[in-house]
Amino acid sequence: MKDVRFLIISSIFFVFIIFASHQADACGHDGFFLAGGYQQMFMYTPEDQLTAEGGLRSQQITFGPGFGLHVIAGYDFEGSRWGIQAPLSYSYIKLDRVEWVHYFDIDLEGIFHLAYWENGIDIYLIGGTGASFLTEGKVSNKSAAAGINAGLGPGLSYFFARGRHKGSIYIQVPVRMVHFFGDNLSADGTTLLQVPIRLGLSVGF
Numbered sequence: 449m450k451d452v453r454f455l456i457i458s459s460i461f462f463v464f465i466i467f468a469s470h471q472a473d474a475c476g477h478d479g480f481f482l483a484g485g486y487q488q489m490f491m492y493t494p495e496d497q498l499t500a501e502g503g504l505r506s507q508q509i510t511f512g513p514g515f516g517l518h519v520i521a522g523y524d525f526e527g528s529r530w531g532i533q534a535p536l537s538y539s540y541i542k543l544d545r546v547e548w549v550h551y552f553d554i555d556l557e558g559i560f561h562l563a564y565w566e567n568g569i570d571i572y573l574i575g576g577t578g579a580s581f582l583t584e585g586k587v588s589n590k591s592a593a594a595g596i597n598a599g600l601g602p603g604l605s606y607f608f609a610r611g612r613h614k615g616s617i618y619i620q621v622p623v624r625m626v627h628f629f630g631d632n633l634s635a636d637g638t639t640l641l642q643v644p645i646r647l648g649l650s651v652g653f
Contacts, residue, residue, distance in 0.1 A: 475564030476524035476531055477614050477652030485648020489514035489539040493640035497544060509633055512542030514551060518646050531559035547585035554578050568607040575600035580626050593632035599624030614652035621645055
């Protein structure tokens with residue numbers, strides 16, 4: 449939790465630094481856009497694994513770095529620093545070093561464009577909430593779970609096309625807290641830290 453609070457405070461401080469500069473103007477797609485690409489997922493929880501019989505093992509739940517894909521539909525409000533986007537992401541993750549499981553997120557995120565430079569660089573914050581789903585793997589250990597997530601993080605885009613149709617490459621890192629409900633991964637719910645790294649290409653219309 450301390451790391452998450454530090455990230456939020458640092459992000460707010462960064463916003464004030466950007467506003468103090470007169471060398472950049474906020475930008476974005478100025479309209480509807482579609483995006484997609486690769487996703488590298490990192491997750492951590494200090495909680496112990498719940499067994500299929502309902503008891504706890506003295507073994508901490510571990511998630512191997514997962515790889516996957518994401519797609520995004522979004523809209524940047526013309527003449528404004530604000531936008532919205534709806535990412536759908538999938539990751540294939542190794543659970544407890546013994547089985548591979550499927551992980552899904554569907555979210556609604558706000559976009560706040562901090563600054564845009566004439567060389568095409570756009571810096572922004574993204575934050576929002578959504579639903580998370582984890583499937584049961586080959587091992588019957590009650591890993592299937594559903595929950596909610598919320599997070600905030602930075603984004604960086606480079607616009608290589610600024611005409612009628614805009615295009616960019618980007619990286620987004622929304623740091624999230626995820627809570628799975630019920631006696632699934634762990635007893636009485638499971639809370640974890642999630643860091644998805646999105647690398648992709650966007651096209652604006």
